[in-house]
Amino acid sequence: MILSSSTHPDWFAAASADLHALLSDHLHCERKAAENALSLVRRYPHRPGTVDVLGRLAHEETSHVVQVSALLGRRGWVPRADTPNHYARALLAEVRGHEPERLLDCLLAAAFIEARSHERLILLARGFAASPDTVELGGFYRSLAAAEERHADAFLDLAAPLVPADEGADRLAFFSVREAEILAALPHASRIH
Numbered sequence: 568m569i570l571s572s573s574t575h576p577d578w579f580a581a582a583s584a585d586l587h588a589l590l591s592d593h594l595h596c597e598r599k600a601a602e603n604a605l606s607l608v609r610r611y612p613h614r615p616g617t618v619d620v621l622g623r624l625a626h627e628e629t630s631h632v633v634q635v636s637a638l639l640g641r642r643g644w645v646p647r648a649d650t651p652n653h654y655a656r657a658l659l660a661e662v663r664g665h666e667p668e669r670l671l672d673c674l675l676a677a678a679f680i681e682a683r684s685h686e687r688l689i690l691l692a693r694g695f696a697a698s699p700d701t702v703e704l705g706g707f708y709r710s711l712a713a714a715e716e717r718h719a720d721a722f723l724d725l726a727a728p729l730v731p732a733d734e735g736a737d738r739l740a741f742f743s744v745r746e747a748e749i750l751a752a753l754p755h756a757s758r759i760h
């Protein structure tokens with residue numbers, strides 16, 4: 568577990584207050600996860616594992632887009648437009664401009680986004696499962712959560728060989744503190760982050 572903080576207990580009530588908004592944001596999170604993975608394939612096709620690991624990851628994220636879309640459709644909703652993700656933007660603002668630090672930071676930022684998504688999808692799974700009206704949603708979030716945990720590990724595995732182990736550990740610790748700070752500064756809303 569790389570996260571250094573836990574989501575506030577009040578978060579679920581705010582996140583689930585507007586289901587249409589939450590599911591729309593979730594759909595765009597999955598889309599951006601797929602796009603981010605493919606953009607790393609575009610920039611780093613020569614790096615060992617990049618094309619295979621991130622190509623598969625993008626494929627899985629795209630399947631999540633389709634699943635969230637189906638869930639919206641069953642409720643008679645169309646996805647709303649994307650809104651800026653201040654959480655991801657603040658994390659990506661920490662990415663340094665030179666290699667191999669740039670790739671290292673991109674992979675670590677992605678690992679933290681996946682790890683936080685995993686934590687929050689578990690909270691959604693538990694919260695929705697507790698109410699008879701939203702049991703289906705609970706099962707859905709439970710089924711997606713395990714994938715996001717695997718994705719966090721995949722990004723960490725790709726990051727590990729890029730720099731010496733102590734340097735990588737220092738940067739992981741930096742992102743762990745920074746991620747918690749960024750999250751703590753954001754209001755609770757009907758969105759994943």
Ligand SMILES: [Fe+2]
Nearest residue numbers: 597600628631
């Ligand atoms: Fe996903």
Ligand SMILES: [Fe+2]
Nearest residue numbers: 600681715718
């Ligand atoms: Fe993911």
